[in-house]
Amino acid sequence: MTDIKRINPGPRMSQAVAHNGTIxxxxQIGKPGQNVTEQTETILASIDSLLAELGSDKSKLLQATIWLSSMDYFGEMNAVWDAWVDQANPPARACGESNLATPEYDVEIIIIAAA
Incomplete structure (x- = not known):
């Protein structure tokens, strides 16, 4: 049996799950009241923290899925993303527009990474 490690599990979901070398x-979302830049910065810091807790980092990203409440925010979010992402090891990535959990959120990022 392969070990499964869960970070911050709750009744509905875990913030991260590691299994068989994949995280x-x-x-990940920002905080209500933050603008798109701030939400993206908060999200990327959370991603860094979760990956570090599981012994990984942004150089090991495999895939990123980014949801924006409006594609009007694409450039603003990308300015933060481009400054953060490991340029030598960028993940496969998709970005689309979607209604998020509540109107206070404009950015949500989902990551798959190697351990």
Whole structure:
């Protein structure tokens, strides 16, 4: 049996799950009241923290799925993303527009990474 490690499990979901050398992060969001830049910065810091807790880092990203409440925010979010992402090891990535959990959230990022 392969070990499964769960970070911050709750009744509905875990913030991260590691299994068989792969790390799956739940959708990470910013804080209500933050603008798109601030939400993206908060999200990326959370991703860094969760990956570090599981012995990984952004150089090991495999895939990123990014949801924006409006594609009007694409450039603003990308400015923060581009400054953060490991340029030598960028993940496969998709970005789309979707209604998020509540209107206070404009950015949600889901990550899959290698351990």
């Amino acid at each position: 799956y992060l739940a959708g």
